[in-house]
Amino acid sequence: MINNNYYSQEVHGPYELHDIGNLELEEGGTIRGCQLAYATFGTLNAAKDNAILIPIWYSGTNKIIEQVYIGKGRALDPDKYFIIIVNQIGNGLSTSPHNTPPPAGMGNFPHVRIGDDVCAQHKFVTERFGLDSLALVVGGSMGAQQTYEWAVRYPDMVKRAAPIADTARNTIHDFLFTETLVESITSDPDFNRGFYTSSADVREGLLRHAKMWAVMGWSTEFFHENRHKTLGFSSMDDFIINFMYGYFSVMDPNDLLCMAWKWRRGDVATSAVTPVAICGPRWAELKPRPLSCLCPRICFFPPADCQAEWRLIADAEFRPIQTIDGHLALFGADPNAIGQLDKHLGELLATKI
């Protein structure tokens, strides 16, 4: 185990923990006493039909969702909905490599798939809140992967789904991009196959990882138009060190790698355990109305990849988001992009099912 103050109530709270017991994983491992960290906003109504579930992206926690997406008068309004933000396994707040006791933690942490997260989340929301209906599942990036998986595994439970800026089946281009992210960390000799003394030991790997995110996460227009300066950084170097590296450097390398392993293999069609009959791409059977919101001008999860899947889903809408912030528009630095998302989510929630 690694002591890491970043993953704490002080930084990300308030959040609570729910122990779902042992979680047998699709890849064969078991997480013993798997804990999901979550935060809720609003009140569950008597009919228990106003719950919204928000799974989270790579490196994110409940806190950024709370800060950027939830608010009175907005689409995700705690006055109207009971909003549950659930941290994915490996994100540092839920059970993760860095907070798992030996011998199962750190470099020995088992491989987790998107389907494992969704099974764990299903157990959590049913046994903790007694839910049998979710008015909406919405998430960005890896949160979208979980959203697609939710819609495929529990089609009767998920009334609406809004996967944002990701695909139901990961592309081979994205698989390769993520490989370069993984190798930026694992190639650091101080990573020591996952058995370092402190996350800070892997400084060089984490810095390379941050740079690669800067190359791919935003867009060329973002830098061309000096968006990084608008955000308060005097130069690219300043932006890299004090924003990109500042963001990632406090995180645990094994935790990031756990999420990256899962991300790379996201594919609703090949999950090992499923209550839905496999019949061609399983996401063709989606029952709710997914709303796939994409950020244009990006180097990964571009609109074309998402559109290709959207065409396979009955009764779905594809709504592109206009922004030059690329994939990392999800972080909310472009208020106009968030405004567009709010509008789309509001219209989706207003749809009668």
Place this chain on the structure above:
Amino acid sequence: MINNNYYSQEVHGPYELHDIGNLELEEGGTIRGCQLAYATFGTLNAAKDNAILIPIWYSGTNKIIEQVYIGKGRALDPDKYFIIIVNQIGNGLSTSPHNTPPPAGMGNFPHVRIGDDVCAQHKFVTERFGLDSLALVVGGSMGAQQTYEWAVRYPDMVKRAAPIADTARNTIHDFLFTETLVESITSDPDFNRGFYTSSADVREGLLRHAKMWAVMGWSTEFFHENRHKTLGFSSMDDFIINFMYGYFSVMDPNDLLCMAWKWRRGDVATSAVTPVAICGPRWAELKPRPLSCLCPRICFFPPADCQAEWRLIADAEFRPIQTIDGHLALFGADPNAIGQLDKHLGELLATKI
């Protein structure tokens, strides 16, 4: 020095060598007995006004230009023009880290700028062929950087210029991308600060470098539409190992880094030595007609960046190329892209100056 059979007449010939003597570099170093490797096609006419100069991109040599761009009946027709393909310093055929005797070679090789190459090339074409006019300078990627530099330094000599898929001033986004390329090699402990025994020692670094090129060099559409399979590779893994890594693995790491250092700092406005008065961006003073041909849907050197510069150049045309092969369309795997380039170059050459 490193013995590397890839840089040989057998692989890249026929080519010749021209010794321009000592080359004092903008950054302060000196290359002693600097040799430029070159290949020519066609015959110089009596007026000496039918010469075309083609400088070369990162990792490229005269051979790929010969194979992809030159031919009877094409724009670059050896029956009409005297075509000189010149290898940039550091590309392995011209003077480079791997072929320079100690102590100046390998990790001690001095830093070279685009301006140094163009000064060396100017000396070469004037003293070897007695040229005072170039009907066209054309190059792709780093060849475009050299093309811009030629047009700025020798505006009376360059009658037409066609910089393809690159910018006159490198962008900060591209500077960062190239940094990740550089670090993919230098982070390999076996790189040993540039003093390895064999290029093959740096296997892991070169493999990471190849993967990052695969992520950025093509496009998401390229893989979405299975272009890699069309090219004869059964999977992404097969493509990475047998095409991308196969291509780069035979090259010398220090040679690649020499070119990358130069590429990152490409900027016609800040070259230390210039016969052209500096007055705002120097490329605003370009006299010939540049023809900036870009490949859309790419993650670096996107059309928007090139268009921004093109607007600053008097009497220039911007002609985008339609292809999903991205930046690496320059390699010629999409005949349609090469056909478009041929058409544009033919029209440029037909222009009366």
